[in-house]
Amino acid sequence: MFEANTLAVVFVSLMGLSILLYAVLDGFDLGVGIMLPLDNKDNADTMIASIGPFWDANETWLVLAIGLLLIAFPAAHSYIFKELYLPTAVLLISLVLRGIAFDFRAKAAFSHKPTWDKVFKVGSLIAALSQGYMLGMYIMGFENTLAAYCFSLLSAFGVAAAYSYIAACWLIMKTEGELQIQAVAWAKKSGLICFVGVISVSLVNPLINPDVYAKWFSWPNTVMILPLPLTCFALFIFSHIKLKQLPKVNDKDCWHPFAAAVVIFALCFFGLTFSFLPYIVPNKLTIWETAAAPESLSFILWGTITVVPVIFCYTAFSYRVFWGKVRELRYH
């Protein structure tokens, strides 16, 4: 049996990990959807093939993240999603549409394929936008002000750009030839937008939120946390330089931009959680106030400790099986 406070910390960390993994993993597959070319069938097929074996499992991290919020912090779950009721419905419907489009495009009557490609692209874009919008509203503490809506819109485009960026980096790693060159161009463009987005959220967040300001700009916090934005900044520059050199002979370093993007995602995520913890609903509810009963959390924690490492193992196995450049993807 664990102590209640320990459990709250453990579960908020687990939830954070799932959200981060979701953002990275479904991030690149939503991003691939956003950038799907409608006028180049071969490239579209290759891009889809690069995410084919993974997308089901990637979305499971969202179910786990939301599940953990529901299980461990039920009051926060109901507070947050009641506030975000309509955007949540939009998110869910777009996820359903893009998920089924993925399968229908390969299996429906051939004449319907272009339609399903459009559904896949638009569904992915709306899913990313609504996630960004929800993130923005969350950061703004679900205020019903014009400023909050504007910020949320900015955040919506920021997240869509971030997903496109990580997807472009993913494609640089997984593809070759003309598509790879195209992906480098996409990565440069979306990386820039993403960089501007990160900077503006980082500036706006402390300015509108006094508690966040106090956290970031107080001695010795500032010094402790300073490496985070600095590393993030450095990685953007590193990635920018790398992208200018790619693709190289023998496809050397093709994985560098993707690795950099993953770390950037992680750093931004840590920055956000640092801003808000121990609040799980900004300025309103803390993790201690909303945690479920210790006997329940202990029961699920034992399972988590045993099962999650196994999940990591077979997820890694699956990525290993499909390692390297994309080959034609076919149902056997």
Added chain:
Amino acid sequence: MLETLMLSRIQFAANISFHILFPTITIALSWFLFYFKLRFDQTGEPVWMRAYRFWVKIFALTFAIGVVTGITMSFQFGTNWPKFMETVGNIAGPLLGYEVLTAFFLEAGFLGIMLFGMNRVSARVHTLSTLIVAIGTSLSAFWILALNSWMQTPQGHEMRDGVAFPVDWLAIIFNPSFPYRLSHMLIASGLTAAFLVAGISAYRLLKGDDKKAPKLTLKIALTVAALLTPLQIFLGDIHGLNTLEHQPQKIAAMEGIWHTEKGAPLLLFALPDEEQKTNHFEVAIPKMASFILTHDLNGEIKGLNEFEGDHPPVAPVFFAFRIMVGLGMLMFIVSWLGCFKLWRKNQLPPWLLKVLVAMSFSGWLATLAGWYVTEIGRQPWLVTGILTIKDAATDIAPENVGITLIMYLILYVVVMVAYLHTLFTMAGRAVEIEEISEDEQVKTVVNMFNKTVKG
């Protein structure tokens, strides 16, 4: 204007009804696929691979719809039924959590290898991946039915200040109705998949497909259906006895028994009248209900009068039950007739093939009808004796619930039309392709060198 409560109920019913259709197929279809793959590994007969290839595509499509429509559920518990999690979240949360951890990741993790990895991993690893996906789908049924059964017949908890706290997890999971409900649902899934496989195979045969695969899958599906239908009828019976013990008001509604009586008749048809508390136009077999439920022709069955104000609405439960049982009987007759014909003549007459095509989705109807019996039959409770539906509802504005409901309904119509259309397009396409093509020859576990590949 409908209230939030009613709209929430319709929305939840719509979401979960639509969602459950797809897992109902995939839970059992994954075991069919495992069997096909295993037989291929053992015999090297290309026809098994042909069957696997065709059905794995339908599996992938169905599974994907199941995954994405299921995400909706994880949001709705909190948004539309906040009091549900506040009151019994300590029980429901971990059960849902274990479903995600042990089942969802398992199936989604190995699905990629199962669908696309045949040429990247050894035959054994591929067959193993298929098996793991099948285990994953069944595990998810295990956890979600544990939770649902606990909501029907809760035990192993204690109430403190109106909130349920777990005391004994084994008692919570293995609550009184769980073994019955789980096996009833797993067999329902088996029948749903069997009739889908039989229906689509029959469709291909009717379209002039003279390859071996559809004949083989038709035979397997009919055999499975013929074996499972009697088992399901038996399980349904003991599940009913269990319900009589723990939720007698549900049985009273299912049987349309308004007043406690000895030697209650079995109503084949009636129009229950909630206001006058009686039935019209009864067609009945005397004393049969008592006989089935108490195994005594004059056994006493409690009527709805004993549960004034605490029993479910009668008509929906009564009719849904008859639809389920009627379909079950039809499945029994058709599957046995089909097996008999196959045994005598080794093929089915066209009219029976047409019947099978018409019954492709009979499993869906029967499963939904069964769920309506058990879920509406639990009303007015959400968790029996602990929380009513009314108390669990959200305070979101009815407009928001209404708008999202309309969005979901439109989405579901689109998805359903596309799904059915695609299924039959795929079946039609399969009719036209060759028996086996060169590039499809893949490695098996047995040595293929001295076998002739039929082409």
